[in-house]
Amino acid sequence: MKVAIIDYGSGxxxxxxxxFERAAREAGIDAVCDVTDKPEQVLAADRIVLPGVGAYADCxxxxxGVPGMVGALQEAVVEKAxxxxxxxxxxxxxxxxxxxxxxxxxxxxVPGDVVEMTPDNEDLKIPQIGWNTLDIRKPHPxxxxxxxxxxGLHAYFVHSxxxxxxxxxxxxxxxxxxGPVTAMVGRDNLVGTQFHPEKSQRLGLALITNFLRWNA
Amino acid sequence: MTLKVRIIPCLDVAGGRVVKGVNFVxxxxxxxxxxxxxxxxxxxxxxxxFLDITASSEGRDATFDMISRTAExxxxxxxxxGGVRTVADIRKLLLAGADKxxxxxxxxxxxxFVAEAAxxxxxxxxxxAIDAKQAVSEDGPDRWEIFTHGGRNATGIDAVExxxxxxxxxxGEILLTSMDRDGTKAGYNLPLTRxxxxxxxxxxxxxxxxxxxxxxxxxxxxGHASAVLAASIFHFGTHTIAEAKSxxxxxxxxxxxxx
Numbered sequence: 398m399k400v401a402i403i404d405y406g407s408g409x410x411x412x413x414x415x416x417f418e419r420a421a422r423e424a425g426i427d428a429v430c431d432v433t434d435k436p437e438q439v440l441a442a443d444r445i446v447l448p449g450v451g452a453y454a455d456c457x458x459x460x461x462g463v464p465g466m467v468g469a470l471q472e473a474v475v476e477k478a479x480x481x482x483x484x485x486x487x488x489x490x491x492x493x494x495x496x497x498x499x500x501x502x503x504x505x506x507v508p509g510d511v512v513e514m515t516p517d518n519e520d521l522k523i524p525q526i527g528w529n530t531l532d533i534r535k536p537h538p539x540x541x542x543x544x545x546x547x548x549g550l551h552a553y554f555v556h557s558x559x560x561x562x563x564x565x566x567x568x569x570x571x572x573x574x575x576g577p578v579t580a581m582v583g584r585d586n587l588v589g590t591q592f593h594p595e596k597s598q599r600l601g602l603a604l605i606t607n608f609l610r611w612n613a
Numbered sequence: 614m615t616l617k618v619r620i621i622p623c624l625d626v627a628g629g630r631v632v633k634g635v636n637f638v639x640x641x642x643x644x645x646x647x648x649x650x651x652x653x654x655x656x657x658x659x660x661x662x663f664l665d666i667t668a669s670s671e672g673r674d675a676t677f678d679m680i681s682r683t684a685e686x687x688x689x690x691x692x693x694x695g696g697v698r699t700v701a702d703i704r705k706l707l708l709a710g711a712d713k714x715x716x717x718x719x720x721x722x723x724x725x726f727v728a729e730a731a732x733x734x735x736x737x738x739x740x741x742a743i744d745a746k747q748a749v750s751e752d753g754p755d756r757w758e759i760f761t762h763g764g765r766n767a768t769g770i771d772a773v774e775x776x777x778x779x780x781x782x783x784x785g786e787i788l789l790t791s792m793d794r795d796g797t798k799a800g801y802n803l804p805l806t807r808x809x810x811x812x813x814x815x816x817x818x819x820x821x822x823x824x825x826x827x828x829x830x831x832x833x834x835x836g837h838a839s840a841v842l843a844a845s846i847f848h849f850g851t852h853t854i855a856e857a858k859s860x861x862x863x864x865x866x867x868x869x870x871x872x
Contacts, residue, residue, distance in 0.1 A: 411710045415685045450707070451735040486735070521616075522816045522839055524737045524785050528617045528659055528869045544871070551617065551869045553690055555712070555737040557785075573615050596690050596712060598654070598872055 398609065400430040401442035403487075405466065406459040409595070413448045413484065416595035420605040428609060436469030444609065445470070445479055448595075449486030453495035453511060453558070456486045457502070470504070478586045480613045482539075485556065488582065488589025492560045507582050507589070508563040514556075516575020524557040529572040529592075531580050537569045539581075539588055539607045543600055545570070550600035552580065552592035559591055586613035617869040618833050619659035619840035620857050621692075621818060622847045624649055627667045629675030631848070647682045649848070654687040656854040657872040661687070662715070662788070662842060664742075665695030666763060677709045684710020694742050694788070700733055707734065715740040715788055718761040721768055721775070724782050731783025736815075741784040745772035745805055746792040757805050764792045772805065773812050780813045787813060788842070791821040796845070798824025806836030818842050826852055826860040833866050 398421075402413050410432045421428035431438065439445055447470075449456050460466060474481045483491050492503040495511040503511070514523060528551035533540065544550050554572065559579045562568045567584050571577035572592075582589045588608070594601035624631045624646050631646045650661055661683075665676045673696065680693055693706050694715025703714045714734075720727050720741045731739045744764050745757040757772035776787055789809050791802035801819045810817040816839035819832035823843035832841045846852050858868045 409684075409707060409710065409712055411681065411708060412684050412688070412712070415710075416688050419688070450712075450738055452732060455733065455735075523814055524816070525616060526737065526786060526816050527619045527840070529615065548871070550871055554616075555690070555785075557736060593690075593712075596688060598688055601688060 398426065398428040398444065399442045400428050400444040400446065400609070401439045402430060402432045402446045402448060403439065403466065404432045404434040405456070405463050409450055410448060413446065413595045416601065417446070417605055417609070420602045421609055423602070424606045424609065426606075426609050434463050434466070436463075436465035439466070439469040440473050442473065443479065445473055445481045447481070447483045447487035447490065449484060449488075449490065451486055453486060453489060453497040454499055454501045456490060457495070460490065467504070474587060475506070478613065480608065480611050481587045482608050483589035484595070485591060485593055488591055489558065489560055491582065491587065491589050493563075495558070497558050506587055507560065507567050507584065509561050511558050511560050513558055514574065514578055518575040521575045524555060525574045525578070526555050528552065529554055529574065531570045531572055532577070533570050535566065535569050537581070537583060537588065538611050539604050540570070541607055543603050551597070552590075552594070552600050553596045554592045556591055560589075615867060617659070617867050618861065620829070620854055620861075620868070621660045621662055621840055621842040622653050622658050622854070623662040623664060623820065623842045623844045625664050625666055625844065626676060626679065627665070628672035629679045632666070646679050647686065650683045650687050653847070653854065654689050657858065657869070658689065658854050659869060660690040660692060660840070662692045662694070664715070665693065667696065677705065680706065680709040680711055692740055694740065700730060703730055703734060707738070713738055713740050713786070715742045717742040717744065720779055721759055721761050721770065724778055727779050727782040727784050731785070736783045736785035739784050740786045740788050741779040742788040742790065743772055743776060743809070744790045744792050747802070747805075755804050755808070757808070760792055764795075773808050776809045776813050780815050784815060786816050786818065788818045788820060794822025795820075797822050798845075800824065800828040801832045801836055801838075803831055803835045806832060806838055810837035810839070816840060826857055829857055830861055830864040830866065833861070834864070
């Protein structure tokens with residue numbers, strides 16, 4: 398199996414790559430996980446990962462700055478329906494628009510805006526940084542076998558904005574931070590996590606393994 | 614449930630080895646950083662912080678190697694600070710495997726660097742490390758002053774005002790160390806911690822002075838910190854991360870028990 402982790406000048410690519418390699422190794426999955434900025438490698442991949450750390454507009458500009466990458470993504474993910482995982486800002490880029498600092502178009506795969514979090518408790522700090530649990534809105538193969546809910550495993554979040562889905566059926570999981578905050582979105586062969594599976598120890602490695610096994 | 618309070622072991626490193634200063638002097642070798650990181654990962658630490666106190670460029674290269682070896686083995690968040698002066702420094706640390714970068718002296722000398730870094734890498738990636746010491750005042754209110762260069766240089770800058778300024782510039786988190794307390798085991802400077810935590814909208818990590826598990830509880834309850842950092846009580850085996858977490862849980866603080 399070929400996994401393409403997209404390099405567009407953003408994100409903790411090495412951590413993501415190492416986490417995918419470890420998950421594959423432990424699950425006995427024969428996977429080559431490459432960090433790449435080559436559109437042809439994305440088109441040839443069986444699984445596509447879009448990581449992302451940074452400001453929304455900067456990340457979008459970075460993605461547009463790789464010649465042919467947005468087109469390759471559209472073709473591989475939308476037309477050829479290859480399993481796709483967006484992480485953090487990579488997940489936010491799946492949205493229609495990002496409203497961080499300015500209005501920026503996303504990829505438009507999951508309709509909705511990426512908006513600032515507005516916790517109902519003013520003592521809560523922004524960004525949300527740290528470990529929180531997941532509340533499932535809709536069962537998803539990537540969460541198979543993972544303990545969720547208040548007594549479940551924790552995921553690592555670092556963010557000030559979240560994706561508010563227009564279609565609530567596309568919100569797979571939320572986390573509680575002064576009200577529900579979108580933690581995971583998806584439809585068809587596309588899925589995105591606001592948290593960082595590559596930094597979420599047991600929960601993260603289990604989710605990545607599920608992604609590698611997912612026949613979307 | 615809600616966000617959990619983080620317990621963060623801090624590894625002071627020089628030339629790729631862990632050291633721990635008492636009041637930032639008298640360094641004692643506390644072992645290999647990658648092995649320490651793996652042990653903390655398995656023990657349920659919520660994050661790790663590396664503070665690179667290396668002076669030479671050879672030592673700096675050893676640090677990058679240490680970070681990348683750690684990131685290959687530990688799937689938990691890593692913050693790295695020490696000697697960060699340019700956007701290129703930050704990129705290099707992130708590519709090596711850091712998730713957050715902590716900026717100290719450069720932020721004091723040029724607060725606009727915080728804005729530049731946050732615009733480039735996002736606020737969530739930029740931690741400003743503030744080293745503060747009680748200012749001598751006759752009978753006025755408590756006041757704390759910023760120090761740089763590992764606590765050697767006084768700046769005359771007010772710590773609370775500076776914290777507000779860097780958050781305005783885009784710092785996503787403050788790592789606050791009390792210079793008076795660091796290495797003393799006398800507990801966090803709680804009035805300082807609370808003054809800064811209440812002044813800014815971003816999370817504050819309390820640092821400097823932990824000697825007992827009650828100090829961790831105080832940092833959150835009285836200091837209003839979002840996360841608590843400690844070094845020697847963990848490095849020298851006085852307490853485990855699990856002991857720290859159950860102590861905090863008993864005190865009513867939400868922590869991540871199931872790792």
